[in-house]
Amino acid sequence: ETGVTQTPRHLVMGMTNKKSLKCEQHLGHNAMYWYKQSAKKPLELMFVYNFKEQTENNSVPSRFSPECPNSSHLFLHLHTLQPEDSALYLCASSQVSRLAGELFFGEGSRLTVL
Amino acid sequence: DAKTTQPTSMDCAEGRAANLPCNHSTISGNEYVYWYRQIHSQGPQYIIHGLKNNETNEMASLIITEDRKSSTLILPHATLRDTAVYYCIASYHGSGNTGKLIFGQGTTLQVKP
Numbered sequence: 260e261t262g263v264t265q266t267p268r269h270l271v272m273g274m275t276n277k278k279s280l281k282c283e284q285h286l287g288h289n290a291m292y293w294y295k296q297s298a299k300k301p302l303e304l305m306f307v308y309n310f311k312e313q314t315e316n317n318s319v320p321s322r323f324s325p326e327c328p329n330s331s332h333l334f335l336h337l338h339t340l341q342p343e344d345s346a347l348y349l350c351a352s353s354q355v356s357r358l359a360g361e362l363f364f365g366e367g368s369r370l371t372v373l
Numbered sequence: 374d375a376k377t378t379q380p381t382s383m384d385c386a387e388g389r390a391a392n393l394p395c396n397h398s399t400i401s402g403n404e405y406v407y408w409y410r411q412i413h414s415q416g417p418q419y420i421i422h423g424l425k426n427n428e429t430n431e432m433a434s435l436i437i438t439e440d441r442k443s444s445t446l447i448l449p450h451a452t453l454r455d456t457a458v459y460y461c462i463a464s465y466h467g468s469g470n471t472g473k474l475i476f477g478q479g480t481t482l483q484v485k486p
Binding site: 262263285290292294301302304307314315347349350353355360361362363364365366367 | 473
């Protein structure tokens with residue numbers, strides 16, 4: 260238990276569906292992240308939020324839309340995805356005022372796009 | 374962030390020390406060395422970090438060379454549960470920064486009975 264909870268753990272969706280991934284952290288952190296891990300590839304940083312403000316968008320296609328309503332919650336809204344978007348999506352959090360490189364990851368949401 | 378180079382895979386006998394090397398020859402003076410591991414189908418887990426000095430915690434030890442161009446993560450008594458992909462990351466994270474860590478391919482450590 261890392262203090263970062265992701266739901267759902269597994270999601271199957273068609274290319275025309277709209278779905279959302281949710282992340283919640285119970286650690287009092289103020290930075291949150293989305294990473295993508297495709298099969299046999301390294302983790303790719305997607306988005307970074309610092310005190311609810313987006314500070315990094317790593318050239319992510321617009322079919323992925325993040326939302327950070329507060330420092331404890333992070334969403335990734337998905338629409339018109341492609342089969343190559345199938346991957347493990349990982350959420351993480353950190354405390355900016357402490358060791359920012361100590362990220363706490365959730366278990367991930369495994370997404371399959373048909 | 375400085376690029377790191379790690380062996381693709383390593384084996385270790387259960388109960389023995391696992392020594393995982395990492396090269397970061399272009400590391401700058403204000404970049405930390407972080408180690409994470411990822412057990413199959415789980416999120417990565419922070420292990421340890423260092424700047425200049427050797428570090429030890431309940432999970433592992435980190436040995437950084439004097440010129441800071443390489444480091445070694447040591448798991449003193451490897452168990453089967455230590456089988457995972459280990460990532461070495463060099464990155465600057467001063468106070469007030471976010472942890473924008475860039476992960477490479479890492480080293481797959483297989484601990485064998």
